[in-house]
Amino acid sequence: MKHRGSEVPVLFSKTNTDYCMKINLIELFEESVRMYPQKVAVIDKDREITFSDLHQNSLQLAAKITAMGVGQNKPIGVFLDKSIESVYADLGVLYAGDFYMNLDIKTPAERIRNIIQLVEPAVIISTSRQVKSILAIIPETVKVILLDEEEWTAEVDAEAIIRNLSTIIDTDPSCIINTSGSTGTPKGVVLNHKSFFDFIDWAIDTFHFGEDLVMGSLSPIVFDIYSFELCMLMAKASTLVVLPAHLAAFPAKILEVLEQHKVNFLFWVPTIMVNIANMDLLSTFKLENLRTVWFAGEVFPTKQYNYWHHHLPEVTFANLYGPIEITLDCTYYIINKEIPDEQPLPIGYPCRNTDILILDDEDCLITEPNAEGELCVRGTSLAMGYYNNPEKTAAAFVQNPLNKAYPEVIYRTGDIVCYDADGLILFKGRKDNIVKHMGYRTDLGEIEHVIINTLKLVKNGCIVYNQAEKQITLFYEAAEEIPASEFRLQIGKVLPKYMIPTSFHHLELLQRNANGKIDRLFYKKQVNG
Structure with a gap:
């Protein structure tokens, strides 16, 4: 040409x-x-x-x-x-x-x-x-x-x-x-x-x-991370090294390619990073050229993050957060302190020219620490809406309830967050991840966090709720099947009885979607028909 x-x-x-x-x-x-x-x-x-x-x-x-x-x-x-x-x-x-x-x-x-x-x-x-x-x-x-x-x-x-x-x-x-x-x-x-x-x-x-x-x-071209990489190619003449999708099943091969081409920046969904940590691959691959690692798209278990940080202490790690309806991400946290395995990684502070509103059930602004509410976003980072779908656009992109003076659109993410004592934003779970179980308001994400990060019972897990049977169901990855009695015994030491799963399913590998995330919708449909 x-x-x-x-x-x-x-x-x-x-x-x-x-x-x-x-x-x-x-x-x-x-x-x-x-x-x-x-x-x-x-x-x-x-x-x-x-x-x-x-x-x-x-x-x-x-x-x-x-x-x-x-x-x-x-x-x-x-x-x-x-x-x-x-x-x-x-x-x-x-x-x-x-x-x-x-x-x-x-x-x-x-x-x-x-x-x-x-x-x-x-x-x-x-x-x-x-x-x-x-x-x-x-x-x-x-x-x-x-x-x-x-x-x-x-x-x-x-x-x-x-x-x-x-x-x-x-x-x-x-x-x-x-x-x-x-x-x-x-x-x-x-x-x-x-x-x-x-x-x-x-x-x-x-x-x-x-x-x-x-x-x-590594991300598929349908993911917003790829569009950011394309933008960096345009903006800073960055070199894009294509990591073929099939290599996701072979983490060692991915690391070989990174070393071969002297890759110095990664923006990945945490799933592959968890697998690399669990396989202890950074003991073999030193990734000496790597300078910056971003991760986003799902919760990165702190234990596996600490593995990466321990092996690559000179690398800058940043936890980014944002749904697709926000251009790339709206909050970030450059991890500059030691965080214990059992504590979650903050999602941090708003990116420049973006404002985060944490609203309670009455649409009042939350500013005090530890009070949970829905994360809402305003600013130029907002998407224009859903193509050819005015109804869904109107439902998600709404007038700022705090502003009665002039039109101002915010996006309601459906994510529940809170501030910690230092003003950092902590991700708590999805609004649709919160169910009423045995009369109690139950956050399924909290149960996952305890099983994976606090108790470290399994490498990866996915909690879904069976509406018909009123059962909390756990799908999990592990080398061997763990007896249900052992799960109940260990979880019962940390969580109240009503938060203990009633159904357990052992899998060698959890189903992933096109973006490399655990396919929660797949398992939700599996238990609910």
Whole structure:
């Protein structure tokens, strides 16, 4: 692929380095290409691509999308595994002035059909091999681009593509990320350029990221962590090292790849980190280049975090929190003190330009320590809403009950938190994880924490509630099955009788979802039909 002219066309002022002054994420990429054209942008197994070549491929794809008459600010589906191709597909969509929606190639076709029917993407980008599983469900109105069958020899008028971006503003969508929906059809969370700029600016300023960042990218392309990695590639000319999904079952191989490519930054869901700790792999793999580790998406058991910290004492670890409806995350805690195994890791403080409201059942603001309430978020980090779903948008993105003077939207996360004595925010559990059992308000997350972190009975566990039988049910991972009597004896030493599970299920490995998290919905459905 190639574009017209020997130089990268200038899109914006070379002197403008303030991310908050930019409008379109592509502006960041243009600067990185201009400054580091021959630097490696993506490493994908035994392949790699420079920023210059990635730029050319992205422009070629943008020209193809534009030639189809799609128009701007349209959703474009990307049905690819994580690869060099998925990176330039997403960039090409942004160059065309549209917004990408990455789709999971492992998702059943019926679920993909539901997403397509809801979002109605103008185009789906794939390959002839990967598209086979969904070809029968793609409507005739949706155009298809197969990257391996296109002719890419034609010259591209890069300047014309760039001129067309002048109509895009920072509140236009940059991507859709699908999240689970109670009806079986995922909700399409719409995120805009401005919210990503805010988060990138905060991340670079807080963690002093430079142009030498090498990212070990493990999350699927459907996850918001991947979109952040894509943004860092654009903003700081960071190198993205693709860690294939199948390596999640082989943690030692992942660590080999990290050492091979001198990865210095990780942003992972804790599950894989727990497995690495439980297998004591950091005694073998020293990860001497690693400087910063972020984790988010689920609770990281403190015992396993302490294992990582003990083996990598010079690494900066940060616990981040935020649902998909917030652009990446809204709180963070840089762990700078020793935390005992039995204590949970705080989720910390709000990120810059984000405000956290902890509201009680009467929508009154909680400020005192240890009083629990729902975490609500206000600020530019909020998603624009759910695509083509005004009812669910209106239910989750609501008027700030503390502000009666003018319209101000907040997002209600459904997560229960509290402040500790130092003003740090502590995650306590989900509102929907709190059940009324035997007349008592019972937090299922608390039972999990006691079993896994306090008593250390099992490596991983998932507590769900059987509504029909009124039973607290534990699914757990362990080398051998543990007698129910032993569970009851040990848990009874810490928790009241009504909080002791009544049903126990031993598994070699708990079911995970596409994001690598324990699939709680799967087990909830299993016990409730």
